[in-house]
Amino acid sequence: MNPNQISIERYRDKAAGYDASAEFTMPLRRRTIALLHLRAGETVIDVGAGTGLSYALLRDGVGDTGQVWGFEQSPEMFAVGEQRVQREHWPNVLHLQAPAETVNLPGMADAVLFNYTHDICRTPAAVANILRQVKPGARVAMAGIKFFPWWTGPLNILAWLKNRPYNAKAADLWEPWSHVAAACSDFQWHSTQWGMGYVASGIKRGDPP
Template structure:
């Protein structure tokens, strides 16, 4: 089953699957240190679970550009936006590398978006639409140390359930590091989940 097909199938219960990791989402959003009026990219936004937190930071004068290529996921994000009456959210149905972006943003969030982080073209496209000094935050699965067998069994199962390939799981943030030059790395869930934060040069 392709990754897109997996996400199409998971859309109805995706929010429940990600619920245990909501504290990490909130931490990643907080690390962006957004200010009212700023513009932020939500890459691979899924069902829009990050939108409320991002909008709380940028306020009514700010803007969130959310990108998602899975139609079923994006439809749920649209329903979320409509239910809250958010007028400063743009939802783009596209892969990140092809998304029709314009202007430059103040920050970018990659929350459990391993496949996007492994695509150099996608990262270069994002970088071209970020301001100098823009904040970066990424969270996702990572291989734990070899002795952490249970952690790695979890990573393996979750990765097979959500990723196109296991490639890059040893250093999933490597592409982001090339863009920023420096990242702060923290580990959670017994080493199975990382959080990387940094800024564009």
């Protein structure tokens, strides 16, 4: 199985309980989205949007005149997100079922969110395909799991064990942001969750249009 198929299998039985399990991470989600400094009328991409748990917060940022473009490859996660979008009657949320490596969005975005999208962040082709659809000068925000500092040694088994049920590239946790960071200026990251998590932000390189 390739990493996409592994990921799809891992999320098959997680979709139904995902929202409840993610409840305690809402403060971190809000903190990460705040780093996007969204403004009314802007367009934001929600990478690997899962069940669409960030959509309401992103909509709050871009307002009725802005756009939220989310995509998700797992059929089960996508279906829960689709129910949410239909239930809430959000006319400005585009919710697509597609892999990050090939997704085609309708234009260029002002901001992009990578919230706990480890496998995508560790796949250069996926990162490149997303960032080609983001304007130069756009704001980028990320959050996810990382290894503890190297000197904590065996503690990193914990990080790996926590990551493994969700991600195909579970051991690649030293600098999970590195491919995205390489395309950004002013990139900064900070530890969260006692060192086992990170939150990061940057500006997509290039001159703004």
